[in-house]
Each structure stands twice: as C-alpha cells, then as structure tokens.
Amino acid sequence: MTIEEVREEIDRIDAGIIDLIAARQAAAVRMAHEKYLAGAAVRDERRREALLKKVFEIAVEKQVDPVQVRRIFEILIDMSEERQREWTGEGNLP
Numbered sequence: 001m002t003i004e005e006v007r008e009e010i011d012r013i014d015a016g017i018i019d020l021i022a023a024r025q026a027a028a029v030r031m032a033h034e035k036y037l038a039g040a041a042v043r044d045e046r047r048r049e050a051l052l053k054k055v056f057e058i059a060v061e062k063q064v065d066p067v068q069v070r071r072i073f074e075i076l077i078d079m080s081e082e083r084q085r086e087w088t089g090e091g092n093l094p
Helices: 003-038 045-061 066-089
Strands: none
Touching: 003 045, 045 066
C-alpha cells in the first residue's frame, strides 16, 4: 500500500466514526425522551461509571490505550448529556 492509500483508508474510517457519533447523538435524543417520561435525571452517575469501566476493559483487551479511550468516551457521554439537556430544555446546565 502507498501512503495515499493508507490515508484514504484512515479517511474512510474517520467518516465512519463520525457516522457512529451522529447515531449515538440520535440515540441520546431518544434517551432524553424516555428519561423525561420516567422522570429520571439526565445524568446517571452509576451508568456513566459503569460504561467508562466497560470501555476501559474493552480497550485493554483490544490493546488500545485504555486511558485515552476513557477520555474519548467521557467526551461522548458529555455530548450525549448535553444533547439530552437541549431536548429537555435544560440548556447548558450540569
């Protein structure tokens, strides 16, 4: 493979990652609706910590830097919570 071919592969992977982030954000809106109906808070600290622990363990298994993966998922969770707050009208509240 050439450098250009590898770059094209990386570009396709990156586009796929963005598609998955968009799908995750759409799911966050659905979650906001369900939480609203259930009277649940946007932030669920136990779920957050369980998810971060799970992705850390998966990263270890896949031999990917688990600390960095955890950081990425912290951002994804923050994005999802913000989307849920937007949907519920809470705006930028923590």
